[in-house]
Amino acid sequence: MRDNKIVVLTGAGISACSGVSTFRDADGIWSRVSIDDVATPEAFARDPARVHGFYNDRRRALLDPQIQANSAHKALAVLEKTWPAEVWIVTQNVDDLHERAGSENLIHMHGELIKARCDACSGIHRWRTDLSVDSRCPVCNRIGNLRPDVVWFGEQPQAMEMIYQALKDCQLFISIGTSGTVYPAAGFVDAVAARPQVRTVELNLQPSEGASLFAETRYGPASQIVPEFVAELLSER
Helix, strand or coil: CCCCCEEEEECHHHHHCCCCCCCCCCCCHHHCCCHHHHCCHHHHHHCHHHHHHHHHHHHHHHCCCCCCCCHHHHHHHHHHHHCCCCEEEEECCCCCHHHHHCCCCEEECCEEEEEEEECCCCCEEECCCCCCCCCECCCCCCECCEEEEECCCCCCCCCHHHHHHHHHHCCEEEEECCCCCCCCHHHHHHHHHCCCCCEEEEEECCCCCCHHHCCEEEECCHHHHHHHHHHHHHHHC
């Protein structure tokens, strides 16, 4: 167990415990806003002001002082720092709550809400204020080319080669707070389950679409079951 490398996949369920809105629940963001209006390259080309407004609202909500990393985020940061082998967190979330909790081995496969990307020079910059069609790139100085550094529908998730290498090397795969419906992340358990030496665990509020693919499942709020599971792992070590 000491040398087992760990990959943790996190989704909206872990940040929901911090008050961050989810997307696919019955009352989630996509029940109120059309994906085609705010979350595709075509939407941005058609109406960049509307897309900027949507992400500006989300960025401001994320930076509200009431939104903080919860006990699940903190437990994973402790696991990373305490476990004797590599621990990688692959998150579908665009918030920065893992960073706030202290995690460092972190891959944002869907980008980051508090960063902006320039379509003119490909520069990526930390960005905590509103974006608009009048925003100026800090590097190339051009106006009107900045966009949220998030992966929209129809775009390729980030760092996929690095993610699949981590999955190839791991002996424990933990999925936390995911619906099991969004690919390629929903297929990660398939990528590891074919190797019988890999332990697969789902920690979720309720069974995901791919729950049957996991050897172990536990259900409840992430802020409760993740710290419990991490404590068990560390005691086994």
